Amino acid sequence: MARRTQRFTEDDFESLEGRASxxxxxxxxxxxxxxxxxxxxxxxxxxxxxxxxxxxxxxxxxxxxxxxxxxxxxxxxxxxxxxxxxDESVILSYLTPKQGLKKTAQLHRWVDRMIAQGDPAIKEFMKMFNAAEHHPIRQHILRVQRDIKQNLGEEAVAKSKLNMFNYIQQVALISDNT
CATH class of the missing domain: 1.10.60.30 (PSPTO4464-like domains)
Structure with missing residues (x-):
């Protein structure tokens, strides 16, 4: 079988960046x-x-x-x-009163900590919340860091952080249930 002669460019991978497997x-x-x-x-x-x-x-x-x-x-x-x-935010807003304000504040701190510290904080979070998965958390962190690096503005960074927080909140709700 012949080898593929076509080389992939950076543009090929950028088009796949936002897609989930x-x-x-x-x-x-x-x-x-x-x-x-x-x-x-x-x-x-x-x-x-x-x-x-x-x-x-x-x-x-x-x-x-x-x-x-x-x-x-x-x-x-x-x-x-x-x-x-x-809309995930609306659904989660109906379920978060069960979590409480203290838990929500704790999850916000986890998001900030994982963005700042990376893998060590992710591993610690995964130990506490059994429904957490490394790859999606890492992808959210990379998106936030990319938005900060590209100077896309506070609104884009806030949106990326909100998406990450929604995922973290889902994981926390599911973990509490299991």
Whole structure:
């Protein structure tokens, strides 16, 4: 078989930079399914008041009537897929009162610490929160550092930090549940 003569350029890799791998996409669906389980624990009145699509509300209400373990698992995967279309910040704002302000402040400190210290802080965070994964955290840190390095402005850096905080918050909610 002949070797490929084409050399890849930096532009080829930059076009792939923001894309998640198939494995990361699957893990994100499972993470969202776990968030769906947390949402399903809310009262029916709270579920009705969620500012999300009607299909998601119906799916959360349907979970209550499902008794089969496998059927519940599939339903939560469906909920996870529906959650991808929603704003993470809004969903997390409904679940964070369960965490408390102290926990939220602690997670903000973790984000700042991981950005400043890198791998040692990531490893320590992963020991405390069993649902955490090294690669996504590292990717978020690299995005924040890239935005700072390229002087994209406070708004872009704040958005990158918010995305990282949302991931960290999801991990903390899921870890508390397991």
């Amino acid at each position: 198939k494995t990361e996409q699957k893990k994100a669906v499972h993470r969202m399914a776990a968030l769906g389980e947390r949402l399903a624990e809310l009262s029916p009145k709270q579920i009705k008041n969620l500012p999300v699509e009607e299909r998601l509300i119906e799916a959360l209400e349907d979970v209550r009537s499902i008794t089969s373990g496998e059927a519940r698992r599939r339903q939560f995967l469906r909920i996870g897929k529906l959650l991808r279309n929603e």
